[in-house]
Amino acid sequence: MQSSRSRLIAGVLGAAIGALSLAAATPAFAAGSGGVTDDGVIYVDHELWRTVATPTDLSHTRAPAQSWDIIYSFGGLQMSVAEVAPGDPGFNGGRWQVHALSAPNGYAAALASGDLDHDGVLDAADEVRAALTAGDLIDNGVVKQFVCTLNRVP
Numbered sequence: 331m332q333s334s335r336s337r338l339i340a341g342v343l344g345a346a347i348g349a350l351s352l353a354a355a356t357p358a359f360a361a362g363s364g365g366v367t368d369d370g371v372i373y374v375d376h377e378l379w380r381t382v383a384t385p386t387d388l389s390h391t392r393a394p395a396q397s398w399d400i401i402y403s404f405g406g407l408q409m410s411v412a413e414v415a416p417g418d419p420g421f422n423g424g425r426w427q428v429h430a431l432s433a434p435n436g437y438a439a440a441l442a443s444g445d446l447d448h449d450g451v452l453d454a455a456d457e458v459r460a461a462l463t464a465g466d467l468i469d470n471g472v473v474k475q476f477v478c479t480l481n482r483v484p
């Protein structure tokens with residue numbers, strides 16, 4: 331009797347913790363960051379891609395982490411950067427986890443440590459990771475999950 335009560339309490343606590351983490355992910359979406367990028371345009375490996383159709387918000391699903399690809403969102407500092415595009419090895423069919431980035435030392439510092447090809451913008455995932463490694467970008471975690479395909483901008 332006692333142990334089944336303990337299991338019940340553990341289950342309730344687990345559900346509460348799950349609800350809390352979902353709540354933490356919700357405000358950015360509710361605040362109208364619904365567009366991942368300005369104009370739905372995004373960098374992948376130094377090329378511009380455009381999001382297609384209306385993104386489907388999947389913030390409340392519990393898909394395993396490995397079935398998502400990452401979009402790095404700069405919160406208006408520059409266009410977002412995705413780590414893969416359709417056709418790339420490991421592309422998960424347009425299932426995206428958006429990570430919010432911030433630049434604690436300023437955007438110029440992030441560029442200085444991450445803009446590996448010196449074209450004035452962080453336009454590839456390896457450039458974003460270089461700035462993250464240098465500490466000039468901070469990954470504030472997942473703020474949104476959705477499904478949306480990408481088309482290359484001509």
Ligand SMILES: [Ca+2]
Pocket residue numbers: 444445446447448449450451452453454457
């Ligand atoms: Ca660059």
